[in-house]
Amino acid sequence: MQKTILTIAVPCFNEEEVFDQTMENLRTVLCDLMGENLISEQSQLLFIDDGSKDSTWEKIENATLFDPLVSGMKLSRNFGHQRALLAGLEEAVKFSDCVISIDADLQDDTGVIREFIIQYLQGNEIVYGVRSKRDTDTFFKRNTAQGFYRLMEKMGLSLVYNHADYRLLSKRAIEEMLRFKESNMFLRGVVPLLGFKSTKVYYERKARAAGESKYPFRKMIAFALDGITSFSVKPIRLITMLGFLFSVISVFAGIYALVQNFMGHTESGWTSLMISVWLLGGLMLMSIGLIGEYIGKIYEEVKQRPRYIIESNLCKKVGNKSKVHSR
Template identity: 35%
Template sequence: MSEMSATISIPLVSVAFPVFNEAENLEMLHAEVTRALETTGLAFELIFVDNGSTDASLSIIKRLSETDPRVEFVSLSRNFGHQGALLAGISHAQGEAVITMDADLQHPSALLPEMVRLWQEGFEVVFTRKRRYPVHGMRLRQVKLFYWLMSKWSGLHLSFGQSDFRLLDRKVFEVFLRMPEARKFLRGLVEWVGFRQTGLEYDPLPRHAGESKFPFRALVSFAVDGIISFSLLPLRWSLGLGFIVASMSFVYGIAMVVMGLLNYAGMSVPLPPGWATLVVSILFLSGIQLIAIGMLGEYVGRIFEQTKGRPEFIVRAASVSEREPR
């Protein structure tokens, strides 16, 4: 009886992996993560979320689950994006803490014991930062611009190199699961919810196989989601720009009236040509209006998505049940 009680009292740690066409990486990922977590002395489960893969990823995951009872799988009905797959993994986690990491082997498994140790010391969020970014040139400048915009426009303090490689205590990720917000931006929410947090730095490893599933278009969409989720600054800038343009137009109109009156009084004051001035003014004001309407449309679009109440993901099959928040 005492041995059974001791076994039951061992905390369970869940590790969730979003997987999209990572068939060549899965077996090595399973071996490395298992080896790292076995050193902690804790019970653990590995949840592989197949995010609509078109290769043999799901078959390999099912084979791993047959040979290792600690492996669970969640198969989504289609690709719901990286954040959707992360939420699917978190919502199916049975542990007292969940670690999220990518399946491309760039997140070092050797860091897992240290993350678990910090959690056992009382930290409820253990996030990670890259010491260096595994890209160069234009792509690196794009990533830096993303973090700069997020920090300046959203009011959050996202440092350069933060990723979705993190540990969350159950009380933290249950807060996420209870949020009705659509298109959750997890990197921002992790800071926003608070709790006791600490960070670790790491050097990303080279991708073992395959290619990146995060092109520039996805980075732009990710940045827009983050800014709109946490900031009204674009709307306020649009309002401020409208006031500036209106003020300039007012001053310009007064100047034209004064110049006309001076000419009427007999003074020779050259008036600017009307056609070029008119065309430039119309194009400038039209551009400002379209930009403002586009910004407003992004916010209205998010409201529309929220009112539809569609789920963040749809499960086609799973070996583990979705756990309801406490």
């Protein structure tokens, strides 16, 4: 029986402070799995440098020279976490039976990777790493994250609760996912759409080992908005409903104004006028902005620009591709 060829794909952006620790940790995991005969000796780590400004790529490049288990890719500029991860998946699927994606900050528990492999060997095409609790998050981040999942559910998108991008995908799952051609691929939403047999592995997330978070509040908002507008038209329908509601209200307001005029109470109210102007003005600007988000996505899609550009590829591909098998 052929052993499973595993690639662990790790997107990196300015991770020089934590890279050495991350590489050593994941390398130990790989070696342990090989020692248990759970994966092939041709398995490897794949680090994807997403246009880092520090010495991250130099560290990756050096590691590929001296460690046969390490491969690397360098994107020509910063394309964003999701596209960097997609670049790694698209490259790794060429020579792997399954791929595990994990962030470079070591917050996700690498100890459950063994369970990922066991679940894969039991027939699961997708294995989600799911946080069992969010104690390490601040009160604000914890509640905004929960609000995000609830909002996405109301928008009609089924996400795996408390799951980020720590997951295992089989070769077949990745190949099918790559058939989705949208420019801005929201992986957390696309993967559940594949419909293959899946399971969850729960773990406790740790504090960041070193460095700073690459997802400040601004990027979190942009990420959430990207997810919503990529999978649902309900916000547009909400605007339509609000427009209808305010049209009805305006009819009653007009009737009220006429009645007041006939009764001789014609003095206009400054407060009510200002409230109406600001309320309607704010709603109109918000509506135009939301419609603009959808138009912007259409604009990006029709140009059909590449999702990423690879500047340097140091992947150590499996020599005999016939050894890579899928279910």
